[in-house]
Amino acid sequence: MTVTAILGAGVMGETLLSGLLRSGRDAGDIVVTGRNPQRVAELVERHGVRSLGNAEAAAAAQTVVLCVKPQDMEGLLDEVRDHVGPDAVVVSLAAGITTAFVESRLPEGTSVVRVMPNTPALVDQGMAAIAPGSHCTDDHLAEAEQLLSSCGRVVRLAEKHLDAVTAISGSGPAYVFYVVEAMIEAGVVLGLPRATSTELVVQTLYGAATMLKETREHPTVLREQVSSPGGTTVAALRQLDDHKVRAAFVTAIEAAAARSRQLASGTA
Structure with missing residues (x-):
């Protein structure tokens, strides 16, 4: 069983969750977290997924998706740092947060992918760009691509282009x-x-x-x-x-x- 943990139960987190379920992913393979217990409980009831704390979710997952606001990213990374597995891929959807920033706050060698999504993902017509970090493997990049393709189209780019992607899509x-x-x-x-x-x-x-x-x-x-x-x-x-x-x-x-x-x- 491959577990995906979505850390951050906001709009984009639920969008990705819904897309995964529509694409055939088993709800039992998805874990969600969030600061608002009521919001998390609603997602669990509506979608049949599991909920855990951030550290527990990161430890249980092979794919860790960071869906928090940019200003909350450092605190979240500090919380999960010692719980991300050596073979896990960490996918960041936070605008303006570089792969170097994420890598520097996780164990050495952690595979990180940076994503710039957009809101049409809400209706499965999103346009996402993904960029690999310095330790990202081809398999992990493909895994992130498959994850985002559940909500629309995906392109692979070098990270230097993501500011332009942010401005365009x-x-x-x-x-x-x-x-x-x-x-x-x-x-x-x-x-x-x-x-x-x-x-x-x-x-x-x-x-x-x-x-x-x-x-x-x-x-x-x-x-x-x-x-x-x-x-x-x-x-x-x-x-x-x-x-x-x-x-x-x-x-x-x-x-x-x-x-x-x-x-x-x-x-x-």
Whole structure:
């Protein structure tokens, strides 16, 4: 029996737990922990998994998943340091926490994988990037990849790229929701009922994303297919260009990456 311990029963912890169960993982092979006893009890009752303390869970597991907030990571690592098995893989989902930080607080040679997930994992459409630490084996990296693939897609990258991943896919859903909010509001300004405007925008977004994924065409090609010369789309895109929206998005994503680097370096 291969036991997975999810240390941290928050939103992402439950998301991963639910994905594992939907992918066919036996509930008896999963252990959860958390600071809120009521929350942990709810997960045990809802999903049929086991609950233990952090140290006991780490000792029992071959895969230890760290799902706590970045500011709580050091305390958690101190708590489980002497209980992580020599053959275990430790998977960290905490933003801005480097593999070197985790490795330095665990027994020498511990296999560590850093993950940058995103919130669409809640609906099994997540995009996660995983990066190996200095002691991570290929088998352990593959194990982490399989773990995250229960909630969406996974890419392997060098850790140096994870700040960019944080800025693109980690924070990315918020950018999309921001644009969707603006489009819905525009529909209301133009006289549509809010519910109708919302339905139009959400389905348009879903359809456009599906086209990008299934046609594999470059977004420029797809945009040009909608942009008839002298038409309504061109008029709208000209306004976006005049307001430097494209440049603003690039600058915003650069700022997100810079902030991720600050968090990782401890200078935040």
